[in-house]
Amino acid sequence: MNRMLKWAGYGLAGVAATAVVVAGGAMAASQVMFRGPVVKPAVRMAAATDAQAAARGYRIATVHGCVDCHGGNLQGRMFDDIPHVARLYAPNLTLAVAKQSDADLDRAIRHGVRADGRPLWVMPSSTFAHLTDGETADLIAYLRTLRPAGAPQPQSQLGPVGRIGILIGQFKSEPTIIRAHENPALPDLGPQYAKGRDVARACVECHGPALKGGDGVLKTPDLTVAAAYDLPDFERLLRTGVAAGGREVGLMSASSRIRFGALTSDEITALHEYLKARAASVVAAAETKPLPKS
Secondary structure (H helix, E strand, O other): OHHHHHHHHHHHHHHHHHHHHHHHHHHHHHHHHHHOOOOOOOOOOOOOOOOOHHHHHHHHHHHOOHHHHHOOOOOOEEEEEEOOOEEEEEOOHHHHHHOOOHHHHHHHHHHOEOOOOOEOOOOOHHHHOOOOHHHHHHHHHHHOOOOOOOOOOOOOEEOHHHHHHHHOOOOOOHHHHHHOOOOOOOOOOOHHHHHHHHHHHHHHHHHOOOOOOOOOOOOOOOHHHHHHOOHHHHHHHHHHOEEOOOEEOOHHHHHHHHOHHHOOHHHHHHHHHHHHHHHHHHHHHHHHOOOOOO
């Protein structure tokens, strides 16, 4: 019996050792994927220099959510802590901008690649990829007005679930998403909705590249729901965060107060019209889709 227990112990020790090796290999592989370098795209970008550029850039930074993650002063912060998945820090942009060229900033903003060649994972570069050259030049002009202040933020940290998610492809870096064209432009519903379509780019980060919502951590709704709002209620939601019926609607309420109050009434009207047109096109497509055979 003692001999059997001894050999069983050797077997369990072997299994444990194998598990440690596998776990160590998985950790190393996920670390390489998370921190390893990627090809730096060749870009040419220069900050806009006209008198109104920084003001336009500030508005872009507000509406498109830079202040959501990096904080109102853009000095960075821990913006999410998901147990066993990741602890996420947005860097101090006032320090980062001072060390980077305009091209470096463009690579990070629209291509998801850091100045040192590492990929970005949470920064929504795949969304910002649809900013025009002019918008990006304005945004960089605004960032150039920031004076270095505050302390550097820690690096984001991966938990075991986050590492597994990277290994199985559930969590993807921004360059990977962009290369795979998983960030298509929003549907073009005609020139009359072009302005609203431009504004709707600010909705993509949470509601997905086709505005269909998501079942991930955020669990955001398909924006066909916007068709149920009349314009006054829709504008109140975007300006105050208060939804129809006087309701608070989680992240949308918080984002509205931080970001969408910067939109003009004309922009909110154009966005509402675009989202209603999109909802109508979704309904029309569903009505013409053949029923499955029984």
